[in-house]
Amino acid sequence: xxxxxxxxxxxxxxxxxxxxxxxxxxxxxxxxxxxxxxxxxxxxxxxxxxxxxxxxxxxxxxxxxxxxxxxxxxxxxxxxxxxxxxxxxxxxxxxxxxxxxxxxxxxxxxxxxxxxxxxxxxxxxxxxxxxxxxxxxxxxxxxxxxxxxxxxxxxxxxxxxxxxxxxxxxxxxxxxxxxxxxxxxxxxxxxxxxxxxxxx
Numbered sequence: 425x426x427x428x429x430x431x432x433x434x435x436x437x438x439x440x441x442x443x444x445x446x447x448x449x450x451x452x453x454x455x456x457x458x459x460x461x462x463x464x465x466x467x468x469x470x471x472x473x474x475x476x477x478x479x480x481x482x483x484x485x486x487x488x489x490x491x492x493x494x495x496x497x498x499x500x501x502x503x504x505x506x507x508x509x510x511x512x513x514x515x516x517x518x519x520x521x522x523x524x525x526x527x528x529x530x531x532x533x534x535x536x537x538x539x540x541x542x543x544x545x546x547x548x549x550x551x552x553x554x555x556x557x558x559x560x561x562x563x564x565x566x567x568x569x570x571x572x573x574x575x576x577x578x579x580x581x582x583x584x585x586x587x588x589x590x591x592x593x594x595x596x597x598x599x600x601x602x603x604x605x606x607x608x609x610x611x612x613x614x615x616x617x618x619x620x621x622x623x624x
Contacts (some may be wrong), residue, residue: 427490434480434486442478445547446471453541457517477505506551513548514576515585522581524588531591545595546602549573553603562604569600 451471455461464470481502488494531542556568573596580586 430486430490431483434490435483438482438486439475439479439482441482442475445478446474448541449540450474450544453537453544454517456537460512460517463512463516474509477509490613503551503555510552511550514580515583518586522584522586522588524581526590528590528594542591542595544615545592547597549596549599550606553600554607555603556594556600557604557607559568565604569597573600594614 436581449472454464456574467473488498531538546606553565553569553571556572560568570593573593576596577586577588577593581588
């Protein structure tokens with residue numbers, strides 16, 4: 425009975441977090457980019473899909489945590505959708521536009537959209553930090569994270585789909601570091617995934 429109550433409570437909590445993250449933070453920021461806004465408008469239930477994805481991902485994580493039983497199917501499905509959405513967010517926000525910024529704290533302004541986007545730049549890379557933490561030492565994790573993030577920023581600039589910003593690199597790296605801490609915080613949860621990776 426306690427587990428059922430916990431599952432119900434965590435389901436409601438997951439929905440609340442998903443609704444808060446998408447409806448109040450992510451969607452308004454993404455919708456401020458005309459190219460991305462027009463793409464999202466093609467599907468009438470984009471917001472609902474994103475809320476559902478975040479809610480279901482969190483709830484299934486809690487379910488497996490409660491029952492102390494983890495399936496790698498969850499990891500594969502989650503990261504398949506996550507990486508697809510991350511690609512869209514990183515490379516479909518702008519078209520025929522590029523610039524650069526070497527200001528480390530250019531997001532520290534009194535502008536709600538800029539501050540929310542800074543928060544999202546951290547959140548986006550937390551799952552990636554978890555992924556990069558598997559079977560890697562800290563220095564290897566740092567090299568992988570920095571190279572990947574710098575690669576993303578360079579591609580955005582070279583192909584005219586965004587801005588090369590030092591502040592983005594810092595925020596993305598913070599997100600990766602948070603992901604590594606989470607991966608270390610739930611060692612039992614990720615044990616089966618590490619065993620699977622050893623067999624690949």
